[in-house]
Amino acid sequence: MIELSTTKRVILGNEAIAFGALSAGVSIATGYPGTPSTEIIETLMKYGKIYAEWSTNEKVAFETAYGAAINGAFALTAMKHVGLNVAADPLMSSSYTGVEGALVIVSADDPSMWSSQNEQDNRYYGLHALIPVIEPYDPQSAHDLTVEAFKLSNKVKHPVILRSTTRIGHIRGPVELKPPSKPVLGSLIKNPRRYVLVPENARRNRVEQLKRWEKIEEEVENLNELIDNDSENLIIASGISFGYVIDAIKELEIKTNVLRLSTPVPIPKRLILDAVSNSKRVLIVEEGEPIVEYQVKDLLYDQGVRVELHGKDLVSRVGEMTLDKIYYAFSKFFGLDLVSEYLEIPQDIPPRPPALCPGCPHRNSFIDLKKAITMASFKPNETFISGDIGCYTLGFLPPFDAQDSSTDMGSSIGIANGVYRSTGNIPIAVIGDSTFFHSGISALVNAVYNQTPMLVFVLDNRSTAMTGQQPSPSKEIDIGEVAKGLGVKYVKYVDPFDVNSSIKELSNALKWVKDNKQPAVVIAKRACALLVMDNVEEDNLPKAIVDLEKCTGCSICYDYFTCPAIIPRKDKKAEIDNYTCIGCGACVPVCPFKAISLKGNKPEKWDELWLG
Amino acid sequence: MARVNILIAGVGGQGIITAGKMIAEAGNYSNTKVLIAETHGLAQRGGGVNIHVRIGEVNSPLIPLGKADYLVGLEATEVLRNLNYASRKHTTIIINNYVMRPVLPKVKLLSLQEVLDKLKGCNVHVIDANQIAVKAGNIKAANAAILGFLYSLGAFEGLINEESFIKALKYESNIKAFKIAQAIKINGIDINGI
Numbered sequence: 001m002i003e004l005s006t007t008k009r010v011i012l013g014n015e016a017i018a019f020g021a022l023s024a025g026v027s028i029a030t031g032y033p034g035t036p037s038t039e040i041i042e043t044l045m046k047y048g049k050i051y052a053e054w055s056t057n058e059k060v061a062f063e064t065a066y067g068a069a070i071n072g073a074f075a076l077t078a079m080k081h082v083g084l085n086v087a088a089d090p091l092m093s094s095s096y097t098g099v100e101g102a103l104v105i106v107s108a109d110d111p112s113m114w115s116s117q118n119e120q121d122n123r124y125y126g127l128h129a130l131i132p133v134i135e136p137y138d139p140q141s142a143h144d145l146t147v148e149a150f151k152l153s154n155k156v157k158h159p160v161i162l163r164s165t166t167r168i169g170h171i172r173g174p175v176e177l178k179p180p181s182k183p184v185l186g187s188l189i190k191n192p193r194r195y196v197l198v199p200e201n202a203r204r205n206r207v208e209q210l211k212r213w214e215k216i217e218e219e220v221e222n223l224n225e226l227i228d229n230d231s232e233n234l235i236i237a238s239g240i241s242f243g244y245v246i247d248a249i250k251e252l253e254i255k256t257n258v259l260r261l262s263t264p265v266p267i268p269k270r271l272i273l274d275a276v277s278n279s280k281r282v283l284i285v286e287e288g289e290p291i292v293e294y295q296v297k298d299l300l301y302d303q304g305v306r307v308e309l310h311g312k313d314l315v316s317r318v319g320e321m322t323l324d325k326i327y328y329a330f331s332k333f334f335g336l337d338l339v340s341e342y343l344e345i346p347q348d349i350p351p352r353p354p355a356l357c358p359g360c361p362h363r364n365s366f367i368d369l370k371k372a373i374t375m376a377s378f379k380p381n382e383t384f385i386s387g388d389i390g391c392y393t394l395g396f397l398p399p400f401d402a403q404d405s406s407t408d409m410g411s412s413i414g415i416a417n418g419v420y421r422s423t424g425n426i427p428i429a430v431i432g433d434s435t436f437f438h439s440g441i442s443a444l445v446n447a448v449y450n451q452t453p454m455l456v457f458v459l460d461n462r463s464t465a466m467t468g469q470q471p472s473p474s475k476e477i478d479i480g481e482v483a484k485g486l487g488v489k490y491v492k493y494v495d496p497f498d499v500n501s502s503i504k505e506l507s508n509a510l511k512w513v514k515d516n517k518q519p520a521v522v523i524a525k526r527a528c529a530l531l532v533m534d535n536v537e538e539d540n541l542p543k544a545i546v547d548l549e550k551c552t553g554c555s556i557c558y559d560y561f562t563c564p565a566i567i568p569r570k571d572k573k574a575e576i577d578n579y580t581c582i583g584c585g586a587c588v589p590v591c592p593f594k595a596i597s598l599k600g601n602k603p604e605k606w607d608e609l610w611l612g
Numbered sequence: 613m614a615r616v617n618i619l620i621a622g623v624g625g626q627g628i629i630t631a632g633k634m635i636a637e638a639g640n641y642s643n644t645k646v647l648i649a650e651t652h653g654l655a656q657r658g659g660g661v662n663i664h665v666r667i668g669e670v671n672s673p674l675i676p677l678g679k680a681d682y683l684v685g686l687e688a689t690e691v692l693r694n695l696n697y698a699s700r701k702h703t704t705i706i707i708n709n710y711v712m713r714p715v716l717p718k719v720k721l722l723s724l725q726e727v728l729d730k731l732k733g734c735n736v737h738v739i740d741a742n743q744i745a746v747k748a749g750n751i752k753a754a755n756a757a758i759l760g761f762l763y764s765l766g767a768f769e770g771l772i773n774e775e776s777f778i779k780a781l782k783y784e785s786n787i788k789a790f791k792i793a794q795a796i797k798i799n800g801i802d803i804n805g806i
Contacts, residue, residue: 357657
């Protein structure tokens with residue numbers, strides 16, 4: 001437990017942001033879980049005596065925070081970088097209206113794509129929307145600059161983006177915590193001339209927006225710092241790059257001035273112009289896109305300043321910042337001979353991708369689905385399975401090989417619409433419960449409205465499991481009833497562990513889609529195994545056992561079912577790792593020789609926890 | 613400048629992030645700056661995971677290639693996957709005597725011996741951290757055993773003291789595993805310099 005009264009603590013960057021928000025007086029916090037942003041809202045829920053919610057999606061999260069901020073509250077909304085695309089619509093307009101209290105939008109970017117589909121640089125949103133972007137460089141600055149972000153937003157009455165990255169949010173380091181402040185709530189402000197964006201009002205807002213932008217350009221000057229080492233060289237280091245630059249110049253004993261840039265959008269023009277004017281050579285070090293570089297070049301051209309300037313010609317545009325990238329840039333910029341010696345990674349190491357957990361219902365769902373495809377006389381290589389974002393994206397891996405696409409939250413149903421229109425093949429959209437409510441629902445509306453034949457297979461494990469079992473709307477709202485309400489005529493439920501009946505239901509649904517040329521929805525209902533484990537005594541679980549007399553070493557359980565708890569012995573027979581097995585029983589019907597059984601008694605409420 | 617770089621690799625679920633937390637907290641008790649870069653998200657579920665631990669005068673989270681002072685594998689094969697952080701001259705490699713099968717069909721595993729063969733000429737220590745953890749009363753304490761072993765090698769000298777570790781390890785089984793692993797080094801049972 002982190003006591004807010006004790007100051008210096010080792011915490012995660014995301015926790016530092018959350019405590020910074022509490023210190024600034026945040027009263028409303030919203031978000032949709034997504035790595036690397038999740039712990040911000042989690043921390044606020046755990047330690048803040050404020051309103052914090054998981055919203056249906058990032059757009060709703062944004063609008064909720066914005067609704068609070070236009071009534072005077074201090075609000076925060078947090079999402080991963082791709083989440084901001086979902087919220088881009090209200091984001092652009094929020095810059096036109098401005099806010100009354102404070103609105104801080106945390107965008108957690110993921111350079112190198114540790115757990116994301118792309119590495120877009122969300123500082124562009126700042127330029128695009130005319131919203132200032134504040135970028136920390138370590139956990140301490142993440143904390144302090146969150147406070148500054150609220151101050152700036154409130155002072156200028158404009159939203160502010162706090163842009164973190166994986167290596168800000170997910171590094172752990174010492175942070176001096178500022179004490180919490182009283183949460184700033186709002187009181188009703190009715191101002192339709194400002195907040196109703198009909199063209200007449202929006203045109204007036206556009207002019208106001210640009211006035212605020214001028215004020216913002218003034219305000220950001222003080223958030224940045226020039227470290228003057230009396231050198232003719234200048235390095236402008238944005239965000240996380242600052243720490244790397246400092247380490248490299250200490251290590252290599254290089255003499256250079258360094259400008260720590262915490263506001264990549266807009267750049268502090270006066271500070272940069274002064275610093276550049278006193279330099280002969282300039283190197284801009286920034287992760288990702290040349291956003292600072294473009295602005296600096298623009299500024300220098302306007303001011304008629306000619307100087308030797310380097311940026312993305314020396315600093316890689318691919319992946320996250322590393323010291324190795326800095327060493328490379330420095331070797332060119334300072335003319336140093338920096339050869340680093342390191343060992344090569346051997347080529348013949350078996351890959352180790354993440355896997356579905358022991359007891360995960362999705363493993364069975366994929367096995368059931370693949371068998372149903374064959375049973376319904378669909379040809380597996382002519383059946384497009386459009387996937388979605390969640391634990392079940394792992395279904396693209398062998399042995400399932402059951403995802404042909406997966407681009408963004410809710411994309412499975414949307415893409416299936418297009419697959420059918422272009423090919424005439426009936427597609428299967430696999431989607432999770434949280435993703436269904438996030439944005440799959442509107443694509444399903446489209447399928448019903450346009451009568452697009454597809455099987456929508458909803459894997460309802462009652463949670464947003466991939467990010468840490470956050471609750472999902474499926475706990476309150478029955479997906480089958482929603483589908484029926486939208487006009488889906490064929491809706492069924494299956495228990496994925498009940499293999500035979502699931503295969504039959506799925507196969508019937510596929511046949512129905514083929515005959516009726518309409519969408520059908522089948523919902524596989526079984527809880528996330530980790531969620532079940534949170535509610536039972538771990539010492540008291542049943543365990544699977546293998547009857548070695550019956551086991552033939554056919555390898556189906558470990559090569560085709562691939563539960564991590566089933567391990568091959570030297571003689572190819574199976575054995576159970578008691579430490580990993582949770583006694584879910586999913587493997588029992590999978591063995592064709594009936595060699596696997598369960599030993600021990602079910603804990604209390606076992607079935608309710610899985611199926612409730 | 614005084615600093616130590618430790619890269620700890622293994623499989624999601626082995627307590628690697630917890631190991632990082634324990635070092636960071638121990639560092640805080642000793643008033644030494646520690647930065648830990650963690651991998652979260654999907655990688656937690658049975659996939660390869662690593663953490664970068666940088667102790668002392670550091671401002672950035674990631675270890676440069678070849679600059680790990682210690683490369684630790686809580687699972688033997690994962691050492692190889694992170695080998696580019698090590699150099700032959702400079703790096704001490706510590707391997708837990710444990711190979712774990714990836715959850716993929718028909719994978720051919722590397723044996724511990726095959727892993728060691730690929731590390732010929734490196735400074736390698738092999739320890740049985742899982743067994744130490746079981747001896748200490750909790751299989752989950754394998755990460756604490758590794759920390760004890762690192763401590764006995766002098767990895768934290770002048771930066772983090774034993775008392776701070778004891779405080780940060782919190783649980784009795786962790787502390788016990790930490791101490792047993794230290795004793796193992798003293799008795800010279802580890803396989804050194806293969």
